Amino acid sequence: MVGHSERETIRAWLWLEQVQGNDEDHFYSISLQKAKEGEFMQLQQGNMSVLEYASKCLDLSQFAPTFTVDKRLKMNRFEAEVNPTIKEQMSVRQYTSYVDLYNSAVNIERAMKERSNYFNEQWGVKRKRDGCRNFQLQE
Numbered sequence: 659m660v661g662h663s664e665r666e667t668i669r670a671w672l673w674l675e676q677v678q679g680n681d682e683d684h685f686y687s688i689s690l691q692k693a694k695e696g697e698f699m700q701l702q703q704g705n706m707s708v709l710e711y712a713s714k715c716l717d718l719s720q721f722a723p724t725f726t727v728d729k730r731l732k733m734n735r736f737e738a739e740v741n742p743t744i745k746e747q748m749s750v751r752q753y754t755s756y757v758d759l760y761n762s763a764v765n766i767e768r769a770m771k772e773r774s775n776y777f778n779e780q781w782g783v784k785r786k787r788d789g790c791r792n793f794q795l796q797e
Contacts (some may be wrong), residue, residue, distance in 0.1 A: 666709060666764055669716070670757050686721070694721035702739040708763045711740065733759050743770065 684693075690770035703711040715736055719726040726732045733756050737745060740763055747766045753759040 666712075666782070667757060668765065670712065670760050693722050694718055698722040698725070703744075703796050708744070708760070708767045712736070712760055712763075729756060732756055736760070736763075740769070 669684070693753045695718075698715070698721055701711075701714060701718060706714065719732070730738055732755060736756070737759060739750065744763050748759070748762055751762070753762065
């Protein structure tokens with residue numbers, strides 16, 4: 659069975675092949691292409707997970723080939739609109755491929771969730787609220 663991160667890597671590779679391939683079987687009206695290109699250019703991670711954000715990038719990138727044909731442009735576009743906390747942690751390293759960039763973002767997001775869950779478990783169990791919304795340690 660393919661693991662979660664392996665599945666994400668495979669999806670990223672399929673995206674690269676799709677972007678690099680020339681699929682003339684699909685026709686989209688000019689107005690739809692422009693609207694989807696604009697949506698791609700405005701896309702931000704926001705409340706989406708990295709996986710959801712990358713998937714949305716994949717879906718919309720076919721409408722913005724000028725911005726995804728070059729691997730550096732594609733990487734810059736993805737990184738520019740990822741969660742600021744993730745972006746900050748990613749900034750300590752130079753990435754040479756989209757797959758490395760994507761995997762790093764996924765791993766950082768996972769670590770952030772694990773850290774958050776850990777602290778929620780630690781403080782949620784050991785602290786209780788009094789009537790004034792103040793937390794007190796339980797003994």
